[in-house]
Amino acid sequence: MSETPTPAERPESGAGMSRRGFVRNTALIGGLAALGGALQAAPAAAAGTSSTTATSRGNVSSATGTVDIPNRYNVPFSVADDELFVFAANFKPFELGGNDQGRESTRYFDTVFGDAIRAKFPTVKLKYATWDYPIRYEDLAKAGRVPDLILEDPRLRIDRDLEPLGWTQDITSLVQGAGIDLTKLNIASVEQIKSRSDGGLYGVPLWIDESLLFYNKLIFDKFGEKYPALGSTYDDVYKLAVKLTRQDGIHHYKGYMQHPDNYLAMNQLGLYPFVPGSSEQPAPEDVKVNLTSAEWKTVANNLHRFLMIPRNNFTTVDDFFKGDMSFPGHLAMAVNNLSKLNAYALSSYYVEEDDADQFAEWAKSVQIGVTSMPVLSRGANTIYQPDTRAAFIPPQSQHKDQALDVVKYLVSEEMQTRISSYGMKAVLKTDAVVNAFGTAIPELAAIDTSAVYWGENAVIKNYQNTEYWDIPLYKVFRQHVLKDGMDVDSSLLVTETQDIPDYIKAQVARGLTW
Numbered sequence: 001m002s003e004t005p006t007p008a009e010r011p012e013s014g015a016g017m018s019r020r021g022f023v024r025n026t027a028l029i030g031g032l033a034a035l036g037g038a039l040q041a042a043p044a045a046a047a048g049t050s051s052t053t054a055t056s057r058g059n060v061s062s063a064t065g066t067v068d069i070p071n072r073y074n075v076p077f078s079v080a081d082d083e084l085f086v087f088a089a090n091f092k093p094f095e096l097g098g099n100d101q102g103r104e105s106t107r108y109f110d111t112v113f114g115d116a117i118r119a120k121f122p123t124v125k126l127k128y129a130t131w132d133y134p135i136r137y138e139d140l141a142k143a144g145r146v147p148d149l150i151l152e153d154p155r156l157r158i159d160r161d162l163e164p165l166g167w168t169q170d171i172t173s174l175v176q177g178a179g180i181d182l183t184k185l186n187i188a189s190v191e192q193i194k195s196r197s198d199g200g201l202y203g204v205p206l207w208i209d210e211s212l213l214f215y216n217k218l219i220f221d222k223f224g225e226k227y228p229a230l231g232s233t234y235d236d237v238y239k240l241a242v243k244l245t246r247q248d249g250i251h252h253y254k255g256y257m258q259h260p261d262n263y264l265a266m267n268q269l270g271l272y273p274f275v276p277g278s279s280e281q282p283a284p285e286d287v288k289v290n291l292t293s294a295e296w297k298t299v300a301n302n303l304h305r306f307l308m309i310p311r312n313n314f315t316t317v318d319d320f321f322k323g324d325m326s327f328p329g330h331l332a333m334a335v336n337n338l339s340k341l342n343a344y345a346l347s348s349y350y351v352e353e354d355d356a357d358q359f360a361e362w363a364k365s366v367q368i369g370v371t372s373m374p375v376l377s378r379g380a381n382t383i384y385q386p387d388t389r390a391a392f393i394p395p396q397s398q399h400k401d402q403a404l405d406v407v408k409y410l411v412s413e414e415m416q417t418r419i420s421s422y423g424m425k426a427v428l429k430t431d432a433v434v435n436a437f438g439t440a441i442p443e444l445a446a447i448d449t450s451a452v453y454w455g456e457n458a459v460i461k462n463y464q465n466t467e468y469w470d471i472p473l474y475k476v477f478r479q480h481v482l483k484d485g486m487d488v489d490s491s492l493l494v495t496e497t498q499d500i501p502d503y504i505k506a507q508v509a510r511g512l513t514w
Contacts, residue, residue, distance in 0.1 A: 084127065091151070149406060160470055188460070209387040210337070210425040213237070215228055227369055231375060273471065292492050304481065339424070346443050383458065384458060385458045420436045
């Protein structure tokens with residue numbers, strides 16, 4: 001799972017990051033702050049307008065039938081009236097190649113998606129951009145040119161970004177009319193989108209940045225331990241973690257890292273923290289959470305033991321390659337995202353050009369193995385809830401029919417096979433799709449990737465009549481357990497009864513609803 005900071009979190013360390021990587025990360029934080037400020041300036045409109053009927057903000061068109069979109073980079077950017085405008089956000093490979101004079105972040109999109117879309121629909125004039133170079137959501141909102149198609153993270157960004165801008169609509173009838181069969185797609189991804197869609201369906205899932213268990217074969221071989229396998233349980237992995245958290249001369253090795261916030265948010269029981277009420281859009285004061293049930297305690301205690309292994313203190317899952325630890329390759333196991341596998345394997349599609357030499361140097365300390373993330377019990381095959389990316393057609397789209405045609409194409413076996421070949425987990429699981437995985441990424445050829453399509457994503461439960469808020473789950477482990485020294489039950493109780501209600505009140509005071 002990517003470690004994207006929530007509004008209440010601090011960003012991860014920038015150690016070992018290239019200049020452009022640092023710029024990208026600081027731009028992300030600044031972009032969220034700027035968007036928050038824009039929303040704060042007009043909270044009544046955001047709160048009182050239905051996402052299915054909202055209209056775009058005032059638009060500024062040039063005399064030639066285009067909309068010019070000013071931006072912080074002062075890079076000329078415009079969208080013509082007859083162009084199908086696709087905007088992508090919150091998937092790091094889309095952003096690679098930006099932030100330099102004369103360079104736009106288009107290579108990944110064009111390679112995986114754009115070229116195929118243009119070939120399939122030769123009469124469609126495709127215009128593409130990604131957050132944040134050269135434009136951001138707030139730039140588009142101010143200019144009044146809403147994208148025709150948005151590729152975005154539904155779990156976190158529907159409520160944080162799309163709904164406040166009025167860029168969501170229930171597309172259930174559009175999907176049915178287009179003949180898109182959601183039952184053939186990853187059911188957990190579909191349910192995840194529905195859980196954020198106020199009783200409807202705001203988007204269509206396209207791919208999953210799956211979570212896997214990475215392990216460094218060099219460490220296992222050094223200490224004579226067997227590699228984890230498909231279907232390994234947390235008990236199995238815990239035993240390995242204890243053995244591999246050890247000192248060897250001046251070298252200290254950690255056994256295991258799993259991001260505790262993601263572990264709770266994407267939990268394998270499909271638990272949802274919000275308590276169903278009487279409305280899909282309850283007032284903020286009516287939003288209730290439950291983190292203290294027996295199931296939540298079971299889930300939390302399962303990870304707690306890993307965090308308590310002496311000298312296995314949590315820093316970042318990126319320590320598997322080179323994160324906050326002093327030396328690369330000194331973490332035996334980590335649960336991390338599939339896109340990171342492609343980067344660690346040194347695929348140029350997933351590594352920033354400026355970072356390539358540094359990544360290659362770090363790679364000398366890691367021999368990558370990858371298997372399924374641990375399961376809760378022997379014989380189980382349920383992994384995390386999916387880290388989905390989905391397609392959204394805003395109600396203000398000027399080319400809804402074309403956008404819908406593209407979405408239908410993106411979930412076809414032809415395109416899902418293509419997506420899989422470029423190292424992403426498709427939401428359509430057929431033999432052709434599975435067998436194609438990674439075939440366009442030669443750097444994966446020496447790595448066993450059979451874990452990518454193993455198991456079933458946990459399906460979120462009991463989300464009807466709730467409203468999603470991006471609550472500070474980091475308080476449970478990273479604040480109350482690791483900093484305050486609380487036990488699990490106390491940390492869950494304090495987070496449920498104090499931290500989350502206080503956070504919601506603070507967000508409301510700022511004019512925000514996430």
